Amino acid sequence: MTDKWADHETRRLRELIDSGLDQYIPDLAHALQKTARRLIQTGGRSDAFEASKEAINIWRDLSIKDRQSFLPELASSLNDFALNSAAAGRYSEAIAYNEEAIRHYRELANGNSDLYVADLTSSLSNHASYLADIGRLQEALAVASEAVQIHEDDMQRRDQDEYVIGDYVAEFAGALNNRSILLAETGRREEALADSEAAVRLYRQIAESEPELYQHNLARALSTLATHLSTLGRKSAALLAGEEAIQLYREMSTASEDAHLPGLAASLNNYSTSLINSGRYKDAFKSSEEAVRIYRGLARQDPVVYQTDLAVSLSNLGNALTQLGRHSEALQAALEAIDLYRRFKAQTPESSKSGIANALTMLGGAYEELGRLDDAERSHADALSILQDHFGEEHPATLASGYNLARVHWLMGRQQTALDEWRAVLEVTRRVLGDDHPGTLAILRTLGESPYEYDSKEGRLT
Numbered sequence: 426m427t428d429k430w431a432d433h434e435t436r437r438l439r440e441l442i443d444s445g446l447d448q449y450i451p452d453l454a455h456a457l458q459k460t461a462r463r464l465i466q467t468g469g470r471s472d473a474f475e476a477s478k479e480a481i482n483i484w485r486d487l488s489i490k491d492r493q494s495f496l497p498e499l500a501s502s503l504n505d506f507a508l509n510s511a512a513a514g515r516y517s518e519a520i521a522y523n524e525e526a527i528r529h530y531r532e533l534a535n536g537n538s539d540l541y542v543a544d545l546t547s548s549l550s551n552h553a554s555y556l557a558d559i560g561r562l563q564e565a566l567a568v569a570s571e572a573v574q575i576h577e578d579d580m581q582r583r584d585q586d587e588y589v590i591g592d593y594v595a596e597f598a599g600a601l602n603n604r605s606i607l608l609a610e611t612g613r614r615e616e617a618l619a620d621s622e623a624a625v626r627l628y629r630q631i632a633e634s635e636p637e638l639y640q641h642n643l644a645r646a647l648s649t650l651a652t653h654l655s656t657l658g659r660k661s662a663a664l665l666a667g668e669e670a671i672q673l674y675r676e677m678s679t680a681s682e683d684a685h686l687p688g689l690a691a692s693l694n695n696y697s698t699s700l701i702n703s704g705r706y707k708d709a710f711k712s713s714e715e716a717v718r719i720y721r722g723l724a725r726q727d728p729v730v731y732q733t734d735l736a737v738s739l740s741n742l743g744n745a746l747t748q749l750g751r752h753s754e755a756l757q758a759a760l761e762a763i764d765l766y767r768r769f770k771a772q773t774p775e776s777s778k779s780g781i782a783n784a785l786t787m788l789g790g791a792y793e794e795l796g797r798l799d800d801a802e803r804s805h806a807d808a809l810s811i812l813q814d815h816f817g818e819e820h821p822a823t824l825a826s827g828y829n830l831a832r833v834h835w836l837m838g839r840q841q842t843a844l845d846e847w848r849a850v851l852e853v854t855r856r857v858l859g860d861d862h863p864g865t866l867a868i869l870r871t872l873g874e875s876p877y878e879y880d881s882k883e884g885r886l887t
Contacts, residue, residue: 435460451495454483458502461509470513470729477506481522497541500529504548511555513729519555523548542579543596546572550603560778560815562611569604573620576600591631595642598627602646605653612821612858614657621650625666641688644673648692655699664703667696687731690719690738697741706748713742733780736765740780743787752794759788778815779822782808786829798837805830819857824850824864828871847871 438453457480464473484499507523510516530545549572556565576597605620628643647670654663674689693716700709720735743758762784789804809830812823831846851868858864 432460450483451487454480454498458505465509473509477502477509481506496529497533500526500533500544503529504551507555508551511558516555516559520552523552523555527552538579542575543592546575546596546600550600553603553607557607557610562607562816562820566604566607566611569600569607572600573604594627594631595639598624598642598646602649605649609653609656614653618653618657621646621653625650640673641677641685644670644688644692648695651699652695655702660699660703663699667692667699671696686719687723690716690734694738694741697745701744701748706745710745710749713738713745717742732765736762736780736784740784740787743791747790747794752791756788756791756795759784759791763788778811782811782815782822782826786826789829789833793833793836798833801833802830802837805833819853821858821864824854828868844872
């Protein structure tokens with residue numbers, strides 16, 4: 426094994442082991458994991474993976490000889506490797522390593538639930554996120570639901586006083602927050618809101634007594650809650666939750682800026698969406714512009730981790746610019762976002778396709794506003810193709826994309842094509858999301874089967 430990235434401690438331990446002192450093998454594994462963390466922080470991600478894999482192989486060998494002593498170390502190292510792989514867009518690798526971690530944590534939790542159930546549920550929640558990142562939403566939701574169920578069962582089994590404060594509450598709230606995101610992704614928005622509200626209540630409970638430990642969890646959960654509320658049309662409540670999340674992140678950034686800037690930027694992104702939904706376009710522009718500024722700085726430090734976040738924030742900025750009528754600037758933001766996604770995809774082919782599709786959708790809207798309908802059609806068609814491949818034909822994002830493409834065809838004078846496409850989308854939307862879903866009602870209005878009609882000249886419902 427090469428020592429090009431090794432520090433003094435790692436080299437010393439290798440020398441001791443080479444001299445026959447095998448008792449230092451566990452210390453070498455710990456040193457390799459420490460080295461991997463250092464390399465990730467300094468941008469040496471490929472070397473970090475090499476060090477991590479060596480540590481995992483050591484723990485595997487040791488766990489064969491003494492399973493009780495070393496299986497927890499193996500499970501933990503696999504979990505850490507999966508997290509770092511996912512951060513670099515290597516989702517298949519993250520899923521494979523995390524599946525092994527989950528198997529080991531199940532075994533450990535069966536033997537000692539009090540000690541290992543939190544590790545198991547944390548790994549399950551992470552696994553759900555990895556599956557969602559590659560479009561396997563139903564599998565992701567099933568895994569996230571298992572994590573919540575384990576917590577609920579464990580709460581019933583334990584003394585209730587143990588769930589009043591501390592990590593038990595934080596882990597349970599995190600599982601609920603993660604499941605809420607997946608419920609929303611699969612169109613179950615009211616259930617998503619219920620989970621999100623429960624997560625916020627739990628985080629408030631522990632953040633009041635130990636803010637330095639749990640305030641960042643509360644801020645993240647509030648930002649998620651704001652998104653759910655905004656999607657359900659509860660605009661005022663969404664803005665209040667988003668404002669509280671941002672305020673908490675600003676307070677925490679004052680004490681430790683580097684640790685909380687990513688959370689602040691993410692909450693600003695979510696807040697800008699809520700502002701757009703509330704018609705406050707200038708405020709949305711300011712919020713998304715600040716998020717872009719923060720992510721540019723973070724992406725310069727670690728492009729692998731933050732390049733896609735920058736692309737998302739640019740897409741949000743483009744949406745705000747579009748609403749302000751600044752269509753040329755929106756077009757430039759969309760083009761930069763797509764370029765970032767494609768560069769990241771070239772480095773890590775498994776990176777989220779949904780982000781590219783969102784940027785293409787925003788680009789298509791900008792082209793529409795500038796009257797470049799052929800370009801708009803290509804952008805929306807590309808977005809639809811990506812979403813069909815990534816999420817399938819029945820996902821809400823795919824259906825919305827099909828709706829957008831039909832709108833462009835209408836504006837191009839291809840009315841019959843547009844009507845046929847809208848009716849096809851309507852059939853699936855009704856079956857999957859129901860007759861009362863906003864997407865269903867929007868298509869009905871477009872088709873003139875409601876009190877609303879579609880204004881072909883303005884390209885919008887009236």
